[in-house]
Amino acid sequence: MAQPNFAVPVPQRPQNVDRTKRSWPIGFAIAAVVIFIFYSFILPYLTPDIRTVVQHWMPLGTINTALIWAMSALGLNIVVGYAGLLDLGYVAFWALGGYAAAWLMSYFVPVSAINILGNAAPGTKTGLHLNILLVLIGAAAFCALFGVIIGAPTLRLRSDYLALVTLGFGEIIPQIFKNGDDFFGHNISNGTQSIGPIDAVEGVTARTTVVAGVAQHTDVGWGDLLAFDHSGRFIMFTLLTALIIFISLRIRQGRLGRAWLAIREDELAASAMGVPLMRAKLAAYAVGAVAGGICGVAYALQLNRMLPDPFTFSVSITLLAMVVLGGMGNVWGVLVGALLIAWFNSTGLPEIGDTVNGTFGTNIDFPSYSFLIFGGTLVIMMLFRREGLLPERRTRLVLHEGAAGDTQAEEPDEELVDQAGAVK
Amino acid sequence: MAQSPTAAASLPKSRLRLSAYGERVAAYTILAAVFAWLVVNFLDNPQQFLSAAVFGISNGALYALIALGYSLVYGIIELINFAHGDLFMLGTLFSGFIITVVFGSKAMSAMGWVAFLVALVLVILFCASINMSIEFLAYRRLRHAPKLAPLITAVGMSFVLQFVGLKWNGSTQKSQPSVLPQGYIDLGGVRIYTSFLIVLAVTIPILGLMTWIVTKTRMGKAMRATAQDQDAARLMGVNVNRIISFTFGIGGALAGVAGLMYEQTVGTTRYDLGLQLGLIAFTAAVLGGIGSLPGAVLGGVLIGLIQGLNEGVRYGAGQRWTQSVVFSILILFMVFKPTGLMGVSMREKV
Amino acid sequence: MTETQTAVPEAEAPAPAALSAENITVTFGGLVAVNDVSFTVPDQSIVSLIGPNGAGKTTFFNALTGLYQPDRGGRVVLNGLDVTGMSPNRIASLGLARTFQNIRLFNLMTAEENVKVAMHSHLKSGVFGTVLGLPWQRREEREAHEVALELLDFVGIGKTAYEYARNLSYGDQRRLEVARALALKPRVVLLDEPTAGMNPRESAAFVEFVHRVRDERKVSVLLIEHDMSVVMRVSERITVLDRGEKIAEGTAEEVRTNPRVVEAYLGSSAGDNHITIADEEGE
């Protein structure tokens, strides 16, 4: 054998996987605890000025909303970032998860009340009332099922066709909920009337007693989360987000994660290496959908009701912008991208607008610029920083390969060639 | 999703063929159901049926114009140009602008046809140049990038154009004046609106012109060469950049024409019109066989017809389900017959 | 570790066919790329498929591995099992592995990961096991890792285990393709022009390597090869395709002297022992 034989592999740290430190849960938990303490125990005791600023720019409710978006974005990242399947209808899972929650924990289902470790409001006579954990599992399973149903017909399609089919489902499913007061004669969603209220969940409550505008003391307890109990929801959403991050990271390292990346890299070669394309893609849809379902439940809790209107195409696009901005395939990048865009969308943009308008005496409707901002984000990121703000290592490598290829492949330019006459 | 190591001996021999058979059965069943539905509705009330059909075909002609833009671009660079529908939306706004602002009240009088023709020329230039600029600024740079990149860019562009529409027209439906003769002809209870005739009178020559350009002119031949094999075309002396730019120009022009016709016949528009109609038109392109020009026209007319019937006959699902019906068609076609009615299939070269 | 060209280890009696293809026809529109070709690969043998460019060799491989469906009447039998019409991944996991003429690695995965991808069908871990990190799951991953390193060593690129595939040199990429194919634990490996781009010295080493693959991995090797010095030294049997038709079959000597083969290659430049047909595009 002419080639040298290396008996012992040179020990080298694998740089293959994004070497997320094993300790990420600790960092994550510390961040969460700090935020919790700040909003529950510190903020109420600060001066009114500071309180106003924080309430305007970064209320805890906004953080919660951002976490909800992050859950979905992380789910979409599994489909788009890992497996390379462009899904333009991800909003469907969000809606499905939300309605699953609405069915499983409210008066809505027309049966006399069935309470399974649930928390039905006193006097509720009908409906299913499941424990929140069961609801989460149920919604996740329901969405996974739909992930498979939606995924199945798309499996053989080329990538761009697939984008459209998912888009189609993303439009059909919310439309079904919207027209769901008469879905083949059945009421499945109250249509635009919304289902609500949803059973309150129990959680940590941190309530500050205020006397004459001055905070006296903060009591931490356990009880039903009311509309303004953001702290409890914050804890819950943080845990759910952590769960989705955990799943994303773990799965990426395993057999399935490798199969997804292989499909993303070269589908045909992957199949020739024994990777069952259909199964692997379905799994990507299903796992991605689970995150969407969990996000939907969180959304229903946040809103305390479920209505069909928010589930538009632009939600799917916003999610895509989050994934693209953060860096497709990179969990941490996507998390940051999602939090950033969600904050910007719900609080940042209006506040910046108010500030600018207040300062310069202008009257610009900043939130109406969100179309430009999201559209522009997608375009600019694709043109100039395809790897995202926090790229996954492996993506960074090929990033600018395209640009280099461009210059080589283009023709010297116009006239000469053109005058010679095109095709005979 | 655990997959057991392969138990070699006990495999079904030809799963594939079986599923192909099942697919065929499913496809024919669906076709039969559609046919039965048509017959039932026709017998129920022929006049209503025909009126709905005529209305649908008129819409379909517009869809065909938009679908052509998708199909042309897809045919040449395999990109689903998501922004195309929004370009059409800008076309409606621009036409309305020309007719109301430039011609104003005169538009209602004898100047009507002049206003219409001027608007036609201007909207063609307007939309064609926007489409070419988008190609030049964005898609061109991504021609060698992974496929996901231009697609995402197109989605982003769509949003940027919607933003323009939002700023231009506000967030609510705005109605715009028509300068064309109103009214309808009654043919034994079947109403044929004048606007329908005008749409046909404009659309058919334009489609003829398109066919001529693509099949007969040097530019058209270069387009087809580029579509088949960019590198080969380049070697043959085709200026590929220019051809692609030209294709976007034509697609934009068609979207502009569709915009004007829509503005004149339907009369209301909104910034998100492009999303709805664009997707319907894209479905039309897929239905006909994306990349095929006659296919796009056929698909457009069929989708228009389906929509018209769905909304206009007794056993239709009604307007609120139109989108779901159209998307279901899209999905069914992509699954059962991704090449559409008139497309050709290709095998990936290994 | 030197084998002579013709020696077949062990079995003298006609070995059972590891792979047999019957009446394979592949058409593209009007073009008949492969026309009614039948062909067997005996167990643990090294056989070659040669022919001018465009003869349909790669297309034939694609039909064997399920990437193309052979036209009606064609049959592919692997290990006694009819695999015609099965999906490529099914066929691959049943023991038919391949490399690609124009290298198709998973560029943004490391060499080690590339190899592990091909073990997919032999591993069992599912979503839940992976997420929960169950002990046997971890053990399976560890074992896969070791096997991957071992395979990379086997093909001589153990040092590059953690490099991204796209950063490997051309030769190493070809080796990685072989390692990846072997990770499927195949019965038959199809190598599509494995020495393309290699220099004569490397090609010579390759002959040894193919024998090593056959003997140590207990597989049959089916080779598409342009380098006649390699073909003649390595193959137990050679099949010649021309314009989609099988025009000759036999030992190296028989094929070399076959008038139809000589004719098929006529006009070709034989420089460097590479057989190339220069003006295929002419028609």
Ligand SMILES: Nc1ncnc2c1ncn2[C@@H]1O[C@H](COP(=O)(O)OP(=O)(O)O)[C@@H](O)[C@H]1O
């Ligand atoms: N996907 C395809 N579509 C159309 N023609 C093809 C395709 N793949 C191969 N061919 C044609 O089939 C013939 C055989 O090609 P190939 O099998 O690649 O030859 P070889 O590998 O022997 O050089 C060639 O004429 C080639 O152009």
Ligand SMILES: [Mg+2]
């Ligand atoms: Mg070949």
